[in-house]
Amino acid sequence: MNPTESTLAIQLRRLKPVQLRLLAELSQVGALGVAAARIGVAQPAASRLLAEMEELLGLALHERQGRGLRLTEVGLSLARRAARIEIELADAARELAEAATGRAGVVRVGAVTGPALSLVMPVLIALQRELPEFRAEVTVATSLNLCEQLRDGRLDFALARLSPGETQLEARVLAVEPLSLVVRRGHPLLVRPILSLDDLMTYDWVMGDDETLLTQTVVSRLTELGLPQPKRRISTSSFLFTLALLNQTDAIAPLATPVVDSFAGNPSVPFVSLPIDMGLAVAPFSLVTRAGAQMTPPAQRLIEAILAV
Structure with a gap:
């Protein structure tokens, strides 16, 4: 019984x-x-x-x-x-240790690349000006990796995307992530008086493998526009490797527009976005936490600052 x-x-x-x-x-x-x-x-x-x-x-x-x-x-x-x-x-x-010592604890936050650079970084810089003792550990990774770390308790919260059927985590949708096409300064496409979509297809594109959300978004949009899949002789999901590759080749890379905007207008930055809008945007990212979790005061402070933005 x-x-x-x-x-x-x-x-x-x-x-x-x-x-x-x-x-x-x-x-x-x-x-x-x-x-x-x-x-x-x-x-x-x-x-x-x-x-x-x-x-x-x-x-x-x-x-x-x-x-x-x-x-x-x-x-x-x-x-x-x-x-x-x-x-x-x-x-x-x-x-309890933080309360006993009177020191602010370390907030462990994770984010995919776009929100990490365009949202988490400026918010942390502003918080540190206001609260000199505020400390944070930032993990930049894929949504799959971030959600795994969150479930294991290695992160307090993350800016990521949930997989369908997720039950241990809960999410609050924050924003869609538009994409821009980025090239090095002096790229041949930048001197053309009129830039067409067909012109883009003659160059290599730098993206992750077929399983990544960004790549799936780009390929799907190109199909909608009646264009072939782009040439991808080198694939990577590393932001730094992508920038290094752009700097030394004529490749094109789709990157989160807020990230591109963060270095736009700075003449010392060797990258610019192409003056063409393909209507590229990946699925919205969310503020992801463990279901029912109670945030520490410093983590809650950071969350509130992010939501205010």
Whole structure:
């Protein structure tokens, strides 16, 4: 007979923190010995902890699979909750330490390239002028990578895009991201009196692989306009590598317009946008947080400053 909801609520309160940590690790590694080592206990002790959990709850949390084990659906559900508890406890410890020392903590923010340069950077510069003690660690990566770090508790929040079906994270849509086509100063296209779309197709384009959102957006738009796929002899998602390549070749790169605008008008910057509008824009990015997460005061301050912009 399965335990009732009220019985489970009582029994869950009797679980030990080390048991929850073990279950969270098991969901990640799928091997009892590895999970035990990660939480600093011997494998026999980990076996007892797991058995005690199942006896207490009256539910099977794992099943044997060859020489290893895998969590049941019940076990996976509890492991997800356990992982969230671990993250919240770590956040609480960080916030308490900050309150005890009277120092502002480090805000860990992630962003895809466009919002990182056009939004996060200027907001952080303004905050540091106002609050000299304000500190932040900024991670610039793909949305997939940022969301993984956010779920693991390595980031406080991120400016990114959620994958369909995401349940552990929640998002507040902020803005679409228009794209401009960027070339080096002195590029042959810049001296043409009239620039056509066909002219663009005679040059290499620098973008990421076919799986990246930017590349998919560009290819889709070119198809809509009846144009062939651009030549891509070199593919990269690195912003710095893209700029270096533009500087030494006649390649064209689609970049976030806010990023391009941030260095427009500066004659010392060797890049300019082409005077042509293809109607390029990637899907909106969002302010992404863990579902139900409580932000530390410094993180909340940064979020409010970003939303104000």
